[in-house]
Amino acid sequence: xxxxxAVLVSVAALVGMASAQTFxxxxxxxxxxxxxxxWGGTIREAVISDYRTFNPFITAxxxxxxxxxxxxxxxxxxxPTTGDWIPYMAESWTISPNKLxxxxxxxxxxxxxxxxxxxADDWIMTWRIHTDKAVGSxxxxxxxxxxxxxxxxxIDDYTIRFIYPKTDAEAFSVASFTPxxxxxxxxxxxxxxxxGIKKMWxxxxxxxxxxxGGPWLIESYRPGERLVLxxxxxxxxxxxxxxxxxxxxxxxxxxxxxxDTNAQLAEFLAGNIDVMAPSTVDHISQIRQAxxxxxxxxxxxxxxSPVASSQFMVxxxxxxxxxxKQSLFRSDKFRRAMSHIVNRQAVIDIVYGxxxxxxxxxxxxxxxxxxxxxxxxxxxxxxxxxxxxxxxGFTRKDREGFLVDARGRRLEFNLxxxxxxxxxxxxxxxxxxxxxxxxxxVNFTAIDFNTLVGxxxxxxxxxxxxxxxxxxxxxxxDWPFGSNVxxxxxxxxxxxxxxxxxxxxxxxxxxxxxxxxxxxxxxKRVEIGYRMQEIxxxxxxxxxxxxxxxxxxxxxxxGGEHPDAIISxxxxxxxxxxxxxxx
Amino acid sequence: MTAYxxxxxxxxxxTFFGATFLAFLIIQLAPGDYLTQLELDxxxxxxxxxxxxxxxxxxxxxxxxxxxxxxNLLHLNLGYSFAYQAPVLDIVLPRVVxxxxxxxxxxxxxxxxxxxxxxxxxxxxxxxxxxxxxxxAYIGLAIPNFFLALIFMYLILQVYxxxxxxxxxxxxxxxxxFEQFDPWKKILDIAWHAVIPIIVVTTSDIAGxxxxxxxxxxxxxxxxxxxxxxxxxLAERVVVYKHALRNAVIPFVANIGGILPxxxxxxxxxxxxxxxxxxxxxxxxxxxxQDLYMxxxxxxxxxxxxxxxxxLSDLLLTWVDPRIRYE
Numbered sequence: 001x002x003x004x005x006a007v008l009v010s011v012a013a014l015v016g017m018a019s020a021q022t023f024x025x026x027x028x029x030x031x032x033x034x035x036x037x038x039w040g041g042t043i044r045e046a047v048i049s050d051y052r053t054f055n056p057f058i059t060a061x062x063x064x065x066x067x068x069x070x071x072x073x074x075x076x077x078x079x080p081t082t083g084d085w086i087p088y089m090a091e092s093w094t095i096s097p098n099k100l101x102x103x104x105x106x107x108x109x110x111x112x113x114x115x116x117x118x119x120a121d122d123w124i125m126t127w128r129i130h131t132d133k134a135v136g137s138x139x140x141x142x143x144x145x146x147x148x149x150x151x152x153x154x155i156d157d158y159t160i161r162f163i164y165p166k167t168d169a170e171a172f173s174v175a176s177f178t179p180x181x182x183x184x185x186x187x188x189x190x191x192x193x194x195x196g197i198k199k200m201w202x203x204x205x206x207x208x209x210x211x212x213g214g215p216w217l218i219e220s221y222r223p224g225e226r227l228v229l230x231x232x233x234x235x236x237x238x239x240x241x242x243x244x245x246x247x248x249x250x251x252x253x254x255x256x257x258x259x260d261t262n263a264q265l266a267e268f269l270a271g272n273i274d275v276m277a278p279s280t281v282d283h284i285s286q287i288r289q290a291x292x293x294x295x296x297x298x299x300x301x302x303x304x305s306p307v308a309s310s311q312f313m314v315x316x317x318x319x320x321x322x323x324x325k326q327s328l329f330r331s332d333k334f335r336r337a338m339s340h341i342v343n344r345q346a347v348i349d350i351v352y353g354x355x356x357x358x359x360x361x362x363x364x365x366x367x368x369x370x371x372x373x374x375x376x377x378x379x380x381x382x383x384x385x386x387x388x389x390x391x392x393g394f395t396r397k398d399r400e401g402f403l404v405d406a407r408g409r410r411l412e413f414n415l416x417x418x419x420x421x422x423x424x425x426x427x428x429x430x431x432x433x434x435x436x437x438x439x440x441x442v443n444f445t446a447i448d449f450n451t452l453v454g455x456x457x458x459x460x461x462x463x464x465x466x467x468x469x470x471x472x473x474x475x476x477x478d479w480p481f482g483s484n485v486x487x488x489x490x491x492x493x494x495x496x497x498x499x500x501x502x503x504x505x506x507x508x509x510x511x512x513x514x515x516x517x518x519x520x521x522x523x524k525r526v527e528i529g530y531r532m533q534e535i536x537x538x539x540x541x542x543x544x545x546x547x548x549x550x551x552x553x554x555x556x557x558x559g560g561e562h563p564d565a566i567i568s569x570x571x572x573x574x575x576x577x578x579x580x581x582x583x
Numbered sequence: 584m585t586a587y588x589x590x591x592x593x594x595x596x597x598t599f600f601g602a603t604f605l606a607f608l609i610i611q612l613a614p615g616d617y618l619t620q621l622e623l624d625x626x627x628x629x630x631x632x633x634x635x636x637x638x639x640x641x642x643x644x645x646x647x648x649x650x651x652x653x654x655n656l657l658h659l660n661l662g663y664s665f666a667y668q669a670p671v672l673d674i675v676l677p678r679v680v681x682x683x684x685x686x687x688x689x690x691x692x693x694x695x696x697x698x699x700x701x702x703x704x705x706x707x708x709x710x711x712x713x714x715x716x717x718x719x720a721y722i723g724l725a726i727p728n729f730f731l732a733l734i735f736m737y738l739i740l741q742v743y744x745x746x747x748x749x750x751x752x753x754x755x756x757x758x759x760x761f762e763q764f765d766p767w768k769k770i771l772d773i774a775w776h777a778v779i780p781i782i783v784v785t786t787s788d789i790a791g792x793x794x795x796x797x798x799x800x801x802x803x804x805x806x807x808x809x810x811x812x813x814x815x816x817l818a819e820r821v822v823v824y825k826h827a828l829r830n831a832v833i834p835f836v837a838n839i840g841g842i843l844p845x846x847x848x849x850x851x852x853x854x855x856x857x858x859x860x861x862x863x864x865x866x867x868x869x870x871x872x873q874d875l876y877m878x879x880x881x882x883x884x885x886x887x888x889x890x891x892x893x894x895l896s897d898l899l900l901t902w903v904d905p906r907i908r909y910e
Contacts, residue, residue: 044759050868052667060621060666136635141628202669220762223677224860225755228762254759258858263754266736270743270753295744450615450873453622474625482625491622491629 021091021107027242028081030578032560034243041581042252043558046264046273050224050257054210055201056180057129060138065221067178068229068255070214071577074176075104075123075160080562080571083369083477085172089118089179099167099520102175106158111234112181113212120160122213125182125189127152134194142174150174167518169479169525181211215239215248215577229253239577249560249580269296274555275573279548281353287553299561300553305568306357306365307550309473311427312542313338313415317496320462324409329466329495330502333388335540339378340385341434347546351426355551359544361533363480366550366569370480372530375537386438394439403439412441416455417469419446424469427545431469442467459497468494469545477570479517479525481532486513495541505539557583591897595890603656604649606882610875611645617665617873639665641875652879661883662876666869671880675862681756682849682861684777689785689850690842697789698832701796705804706823716793723790729852732783736857739779751779754858780857784850799831806830829903836896836903843892844885 027033053059056066075090087093090104110118130137131149143150148165155161162175188196201210207218216229229252236246256273258264265283268276269290278284278300290296315329315338328334348356360377363370378384394403394411403411415431417424428444435442455465472492474482484492487510488501501507509532516528550569554561560579567573617639618632636642640651652662661671704713726734736753743749752758756776757769764772803809804827812822849862862881869877901907 042759050865053669055668058668133634134638136638138627141626141631198668202673203667204669204673222757222761222860223674224681224865225757225858226759226761256755256858257860258754259864260754260856260858262733263736263856263858266740266753270740270749272753290744448614450613450619453619454614457622470623472623472625484625484628492625 021109022238022240023088023107025239025241025247025575025578026079026081029079029562029566029575030560031563032578032580034241034245037241037245037249037560037580038582039249039580040251042254043250043275043576043579043581044254044256044273045275046256046258046267048257048259048261048264050259051203051221051227053202054205054218055198056178057135057137057185057197065218065227066180068227068253069210069212069216069218070178071216071235073178073214075106076172076176078477080566080575085176100164101161102164102171103155103159103161104175106160107238108158110213110238112183113217113232113234114181115234116181116183118179118213119157119182120154121157121182121186122179123160124152124154125186126177126180129180129185129189129194129197130177132194132197135197136194139177142177167520169517169519170476171520173476173478179213181213184211216253219252224257226257227255229255241578248577250576253576268298268553268555271296271555274558276553277573278551278553281355284355284551297556298553299556300551301564301567301573302551303355303549304552304573305550305570306547307569308364308366309471309547310359310362310364311424311469311471311545311547312359313342313431313467313469313545314456314494314542315413315467316463316465317502318459318461318463318498319466325413325466328392328411328413331392332503332538332540333392335543336378337385337388337392337438338435339540339543340381340388341431341438341440342543342545343380343430343434344546345380346430346434347427350430351423352546352548355549356546357549358546360537361544362482362485362536362542363529363533365547367477367480369477370526370529372533374530375533377537378540380434382434382438389438389440397439400441401436401439402441410441411439412443413466414443414445415467415469416445416447416452416465418449418452420449421446423548424471428469456494457491457497459499461498463497470494471547480529481513481516483513483517486510486532503539505535506541509535509539557581588894588898591894595894598890599886600653602886603653603879603883606886607649607652607879608645610873610878611648613873615873616641617875620872648875652876656883661880664869664874664877664880666872666874666877671877674865674877675881675884678849678860678862678865679847681859682854682863683846684756684773685780685784685850685853685859685861686846688777689781689788690846692781692785693788693792696785697792698796700789701793702800702823702828704793704797705800708801720790720794723786724794726787727852728783728787728850729856731786732780732853732856735779735783752776754856756859776859780850780853780859783853783857795834796831799834800827803827803831833900833904836899839896839899840889840892840894843895844888847888848885 047063049061051065052061054065059066073089075088076085077088078084079086089107089110091107093102093104095102106120112118127143129135130139131143145165145168150165151163153161153163164171185197188200203221203223207220210218212232215232215235217232219228219230221227231248231251239247241247258267264276265278265286267273269286278287284300284302287298287300291298291300315335317326317330319326319329344358348354348358357365359365361371361375365371389403389411393405396404398404398410415428417428425446432442432444452468455463456468456470458464482492484490487493488496488506489499496502496506501510512528512532516525519525519528552567552573554573558579559582561574562571618636618641621627621632640648655662663669664671664674667674700716704716707713739751739753752775756773758772761769761772809822809827812826847862851863853859854861854863855867866881
């Protein structure tokens with residue numbers, strides 16, 4: 001009897017070991033019910049730029065092959081309905097009392113596409129290689145906090161500990177990095193070091209040698225033309241829908257490289273690609289027309305959300321060679337006046353064809369949880385601008401109609417942006433026109449992008465520009481302020497690169513940035529963010545203008561898109577794993 | 584003759600070094616480098632960028648970078664691409680082959696069509712046929728290739744909307760599911776995709792080429808020796824094709840040197856517009872990103888082919904043009 005029980009127990013244990021602990025994809029992430037989904041089929045997509053490598057450690061561009069293969073895999077991931085971090089490849093975690101250590105229990109039964117189990121070693125090895133300087137990984141900086149390393153420790157095969165040098169709001173974001181197979185990369189790394197890693201998984205590597213832990217595997221790749229991915233069955237063993245079906249539903253993803261957006265549009269209109277995010281009014285109206293005239297069975301969500309990027313005008317505070325301009329650019333009254341001459345509605349109407357969102361703060365409008373609604377907005381108002389400039393002593397106009405101060409110095413500055421960016425050039429021209437109306441002479445030139453960046457990032461007491469229009473992307477849901485932008489010593493602290501805070505409000509922002517970054521309580525962090533936006537509004541270090549909106553479109557042969565409430569430039573139109581072909 | 588060829592080859596050596604150094608210098612003269620884009624990424628620290636710069640050797644003086652590159656080149660290594668982190672040749676070669684699918688047939692068509700059309704225009708100057716051809720040629724010259732490609736794409740879509748038939752593909756080089764096709768179907772599929780790009784590239788070239796051919800022919804036909812030949816009672820066919828044509832094509836033979844690098848340099852913006860995975864989109868990307876060794880490596884291949892091509896055309900000239908002798 002005892003023997004039987006023992007056998008039963010060990011059988012049960014074995015069964016428990018063999019069947020993977022599954023992650024169930026919540027129903028609320030898609031509009032489709034598990035009963036209506038279908039299996040198989042191919043989704044056809046198009047991208048602008050070609051792929052450069054299959055190697056996860058040297059890849060640099062957005063939407064690269066390794067990130068396509070990996071999909072969402074990481075110890076934790078975000079729930080798009082709430083934005084919260086939820087356990088994913090980890091089944092649970094514990095945070096140490098001093099909040100400097102997070103210990104993750106790794107889900108058992110997950111496997112790489114070659115059948116080897118996914119364990120703590122994979123995270124450790126991946127982290128080691130990313131943080132090897134000689135490899136040159138783009139993720140290198142994300143494993144450091146103020147120059148101090150974040151370290152990983154293996155407790156056992158299924159337990160891993162992250163140790164942070166200080167408390168960090170983005171701790172989970174760091175922990176969400178994608179693991180790669182230690183049994184593939186480890187031996188090469190041990191034998192040949194960084195050089196060996198760099199030579200692995202180039203575009204010439206045979207697809208069957210590329211191992212993935214995510215939803216997809218490479219089926220084939222034709223340079224400059226098409227990448228075909230196929231389903232990774234190992235992923236479906238631990239990723240299921242609520243009915244217990246393995247994910248993804250699709251058999252294949254075909255991603256064509258189409259450099260020209262007109263060609264992309266033509267392919268979408270012809271029904272040859274399934275998803276698109278048109279960015280111009282012309283493209284949107286062509287898609288709408290095709291749908292209305294019944295030539296294309298598709299859906300388009302116009303103005304689903306703003307995009308997560310910014311466009312702004314920045315004045316140079318370091319102009320030792322021109323004290324008049326320097327004191328002008330350092331005056332918040334002047335900058336406020338300049339904010340009042342920016343006609344954001346005209347920018348939206350003319351530059352974005354009416355499909356854009358005005359911006360008044362460094363927090364992207366799409367990050368709704370973070371936007372402080374009470375922050376003052378210095379909107380388009382020429383009288384107010386004139387009044388502020390008069391307070392600065394610019395009351396008279398010269399013969400050409402431009403403002404001069406008591407000493408006869410004309411209110412004039414140079415404005416530049418990168419040539420070839422038609423939207424920024426249009427914005428600049430609008431600013432020139434509006435400035436003229438109040439008597440400010442703005443000399444606009446479009447210059448080469450790299451020259452512009454060189455000017456913008458130059459440092460010291462005398463920098464070679466007056467004002468620049470440029471934009472940034474990046475900045476996340478955990479803490480939307482840039483680690484390079486806000487601190488006075490930051491490389492992208494573009495208005496003042498003297499290396500120290502010049503305005504007491506800069507010092508305040510710098511301190512609040514560090515406090516917010518190390519605050520773990522989301523609510524308190526948002527409060528700090530609100531406070532920062534208030535100070536930013538007073539200081540107005542850069543003048544935010546407006547950004548375009550996100551307009552996702554898809555062919556109606558696809559099912560399983562996000563509910564309307566989630567569709568945005570942050571979460572996209574769908575989870576590909578929950579997408580299926582209806583017909 | 585042999586001495587001449589040897590001398591020509593010897594001359595190529597300084598030309599080669601001079602040209603590659605110039606190319607290298609000009610690329611370097613452009614402000615910024617491959618890592619400038621990265622500097623606007625709020626997540627990347629300046630220390631990281633400086634480290635990458637020294638890893639790529641971008642912090643060294645230009646002549647040092649050139650010498651290092653030349654050293655590699657003499658070991659038949661065109662250098663590594665920053666963006667792809669792979670040898671330039673591995674990346675460029677498949678693209679060149681793709682481009683040739685368009686460029687080789689269209690060069691053949693060009694000669695097959697433009698020369699007869701030019702001759703016809705010269706022989707029947709100001710006839711109705713000549714006027715029609717001239718008119719078409721001017722249109723062909725006036726419409727840029729990329730725009731013509733867009734017009735074709737529009738027309739294909741309109742036909743598709745009205746009839747539901749895709750006469751030609753809108754863009755790309757292969758159909759989806761290409762990998763599973765059998766060899767014959769693969770060839771047919773690529774040919775089907777190549778028709779529109781070939782037409783687009785050829786039409787504009789024919790326009791220019793046939794005009795020049797016509798002008799050359801007219802000039803030669805008005806020469807004294809043609810009149811003499813006619814006066815001697817030679818058949819018109821002999822006058823035109825044996826005497827006139829042979830002299831009229833001399834400028835084209837002199838230009839054959841340009842065809843060879845032309846074969847690998849791709850079909851231009853048509854490739855970008857029609858999503859043809861040729862050399863142009865790749866090179867444009869590399870230029871934009873200042874992927875130094877990619878651009879320099881490709882220029883070097885083009886340079887070598889140009890030098891070989893020029894040598895060939897000089898040799899051909901001795902055969903065509905009786906006035907030239909290398910003794």
